[in-house]
Amino acid sequence: MSVIYILLSVSVVIGVIFFVFFIMAVKSGQYDDDYTPSVRMLFEDELVKEEPKPTIKTTKNN
Numbered sequence: 062m063s064v065i066y067i068l069l070s071v072s073v074v075i076g077v078i079f080f081v082f083f084i085m086a087v088k089s090g091q092y093d094d095d096y097t098p099s100v101r102m103l104f105e106d107e108l109v110k111e112e113p114k115p116t117i118k119t120t121k122n123n
Contacts (some may be wrong), residue, residue, distance in 0.1 A: 086092065
C-alpha cells in the first residue's frame with residue numbers, strides 16, 4: 062500500500078513540473094502563431110530569376 066502513495070506523489074510532482082514548464086512556454090510566446098504553420102505549405106516561394114546565359118549563334122553556310 063505504501064508503494065501506491067509513493068507512485069501517486071511522484072506522478073503528482075512530475076505533473077506539476079510539466080505544468081510549470083507549459084505555463085512558462087505559454088508566457089514566453091511559444092504558442093502565439095497558430096495560423097501560419099498550417100498554411101505555410103500553400104504559399105509559393107519567390108522564384109529567383111536568373112539572367113539567361115549568352116548563347117553562341119551558329120551561322121548556316123549557303
